[in-house]
Amino acid sequence: MDFDKYFVKSELIPAVIQEKSTGEVLMLAYMNKESMQKTIETGYTWFWSRSRQELWNKGATSGHFQKVVDIFADCDDDTLLITVEQTGAACHTGSHSCFFKKLK
Secondary structure, X not given: OOOHHHHOOOOXXXXXXXXXXXXXXXXXXXXXXXHHHHHHHHOEXXXXXXXOOEEEEOOOOOOOOEEEEEEEEOOOOOOEEEEEEEOOOOXXXXXXXXXXXXXX
């Protein structure tokens, strides 16, 4: 697979993570070429941590893994939508989804 077309605008691509069974958006994270390749190869999500400047496998420390079901690119090839089977909480706070703070 040619990963280069997804990284024309930036070295990182946003990845929206959605639970396959419910359609709920769980989180937003970023991928570089290596994490995108590892995600496809392993079938579990890998991301690039902008704060730690390192690869991380979602669930490696918490046990809350994300098994990849589908990966879609948007029409401009600059954002990914990844549907997953979520084990446990997706958010580091312990919430199932990172999107639990209602503003309106």
